[in-house]
Amino acid sequence: MDARGQAPNNSTPLLSEIYEESGEKIQNCYQCQKCSAGCPLNFAMDILPNQLFRHIQYGHRDKVLSSNTIWLCASCHTCSTRCPNQIDIAKVMDTLRAIAHRTRAESGDKNISLFHKFFLSLTKYTGRTWEPGFALYELKSGGLGGFMGWGLKAFLRGRMGLFPGFKGGAAFRNLFKEVGKGGAR
Amino acid sequence: MMEFSYFPGCSLHGTSKEFDESVRGVTAQLGIKLHELDDWTCCGATSAHSLDEQLAIEMPARNLAIAERSDRDLLVPCANCYSRFKGAEYEVKEHGRKVSFPYEGKVTIRFAMDYLCDKPVVEEVKKRIVKPLTGLKAVCYYGCLPVRPPRLTGIKNYENPTHMDGIVKTLGAEALQWSYKTDCCGASLMFTRLDIFKKLTGRILVEAAKTGADCVVAGCSMCQMNLDTRQEDIEKDLGRKIGIPVLYYTELMGLAMGHPDTGKWLKRHFIDPVPMLKAKGLVQ
Numbered sequence: 001m002d003a004r005g006q007a008p009n010n011s012t013p014l015l016s017e018i019y020e021e022s023g024e025k026i027q028n029c030y031q032c033q034k035c036s037a038g039c040p041l042n043f044a045m046d047i048l049p050n051q052l053f054r055h056i057q058y059g060h061r062d063k064v065l066s067s068n069t070i071w072l073c074a075s076c077h078t079c080s081t082r083c084p085n086q087i088d089i090a091k092v093m094d095t096l097r098a099i100a101h102r103t104r105a106e107s108g109d110k111n112i113s114l115f116h117k118f119f120l121s122l123t124k125y126t127g128r129t130w131e132p133g134f135a136l137y138e139l140k141s142g143g144l145g146g147f148m149g150w151g152l153k154a155f156l157r158g159r160m161g162l163f164p165g166f167k168g169g170a171a172f173r174n175l176f177k178e179v180g181k182g183g184a185r
Numbered sequence: 186m187m188e189f190s191y192f193p194g195c196s197l198h199g200t201s202k203e204f205d206e207s208v209r210g211v212t213a214q215l216g217i218k219l220h221e222l223d224d225w226t227c228c229g230a231t232s233a234h235s236l237d238e239q240l241a242i243e244m245p246a247r248n249l250a251i252a253e254r255s256d257r258d259l260l261v262p263c264a265n266c267y268s269r270f271k272g273a274e275y276e277v278k279e280h281g282r283k284v285s286f287p288y289e290g291k292v293t294i295r296f297a298m299d300y301l302c303d304k305p306v307v308e309e310v311k312k313r314i315v316k317p318l319t320g321l322k323a324v325c326y327y328g329c330l331p332v333r334p335p336r337l338t339g340i341k342n343y344e345n346p347t348h349m350d351g352i353v354k355t356l357g358a359e360a361l362q363w364s365y366k367t368d369c370c371g372a373s374l375m376f377t378r379l380d381i382f383k384k385l386t387g388r389i390l391v392e393a394a395k396t397g398a399d400c401v402v403a404g405c406s407m408c409q410m411n412l413d414t415r416q417e418d419i420e421k422d423l424g425r426k427i428g429i430p431v432l433y434y435t436e437l438m439g440l441a442m443g444h445p446d447t448g449k450w451l452k453r454h455f456i457d458p459v460p461m462l463k464a465k466g467l468v469q
Contacts, residue, residue: 021238040368040371041369041371043384072374072378072381074369074372074373075329075373076333076369077329077330077333077334078329078333078367081333081334088334090334097236098235098238101236101237109377109378113236114377116232116235117232117236119230119232120232120233123227127226128198128227129195129196129199138376146379146418150414150415150418153414153455154414157452157453157454159199159414159453160199161199168224168226169224171285171286172226172247175243175244175247175285
């Protein structure tokens with residue numbers, strides 16, 4: 001480290017961890033900001049995607065993992081498609097979410113990570129998405145009112161089944177044993 | 186006769202029932218036979234790839250392994266399922282990723298929008314049009330995953346796709362130009378950040394209405410659900426009415442080809458398209 005602080009290099013633990021899990025080379029980012037300019041969620045993010053990448057280069061692990069950016073990313077792939085350095089930015093967001101999830105560092109937006117965990121633990125048993133079950137998530141996160149009205153309208157139009165299907169069997173349910181331990185299994 | 190294995194996915198069995206019904210309806214009219222996969226399960230959707238990369242590949246791989254029991258190509262109408270399937274295929278074929286199911290990357294995965302809006306099918310559709318959609322003005326909304334990432338979708342014009350516009354024109358309707366064809370509707374935040382989600386979907390609805398279109402044409406079950414079923418909530422936020430129906434391209438195909446169940450599909454919409462279609466003389 002010199003007087004200007006930490007130098008960006010290829011060996012900060014976060015940078016190598018992301019590379020090992022995703023194969024993406026964040027060190028290639030030269031801050032053109034195309035990702036942030038085209039991001040449809042940029043207005044709601046606390047750190048813009050290009051800024052997040054700079055923080056990764058500097059190894060600012062807590063700042064990166066606690067940002068709401070990684071959870072708000074809607075995986076629309078606009079950034080990945082436009083990046084002049086062919087960094088699959090949307091994939092890096094997946095990797096960062098997975099790291100935050102398994103290190104219990106999901107402070108960026110607790111409801112979004114809660115929903116994903118809820119979705120997977122429900123689907124583990126039902127085999128297929130069972131939308132009425134989302135009411136339980138809404139109950140937990142405090143937004144039930146809107147969901148019930150919407151769900152009733154969908155039900156009346158034949159767009160929501162009442163009962164889960166219970167598909168997939170044991171081999172399917174076994175997949176979920178390791179959720180959160182990450183890509184290295 | 187063309188035959189496909191068919192993966193409807195969770196949303197086509199639930200919130201996008203009319204997409205499933207219209208895909209089955211128009212393929213039957215075109216002499217295409219669909220065989221629904223036996224005991225299929227969820228593709229993992231946004232949640233699996235958000236938390237666990239291996240799970241996000243295993244969940245599609247289970248379904249792809251079932252599809253590989255036959256030689257047929259796999260037809261997938263839902264953009265989210267399609268994207269997860271193509272992602273799993275890429276990992277297994279290109280990176281030699283190991284999965285717990287006997288999936289070898291052999292089955293050809295075909296997105297319903299790509300197949301049904303492609304030339305050979307369009308030629309067949311032309312022969313069967315009994316009621317051209319003359320006078321109908323539409324904006325085609327593709328969304329994200331039907332076109333991105335192009336590495337997986339193989340779509341060349343991913344910033345300005347035109348294949349759905351092509352089928353709309355073939356059916357006799359007008360496909361208007363607009364700049365929001367591939368903007369994100371925010372589907373993954375629909376249950377968690379309604380505030381943000383409504384801004385994204387709201388902007389697409391407002392811009393669609395500005396073009397003077399009679400309807401939005403969608404090809405992704407998530408997009409259609411958001412633009413249609415949340416439109417009234419968004420109108421409340423905006424303080425004004427939009428009232429633009431959001432139809433699947435397959436519903437328009439069914440309308441033009443005179444499918445007898447079209448009325449049943451249209452009844453499932455939150456924003457009722459029937460008054461607009463009646464005014465144009467396209468339904469009775």
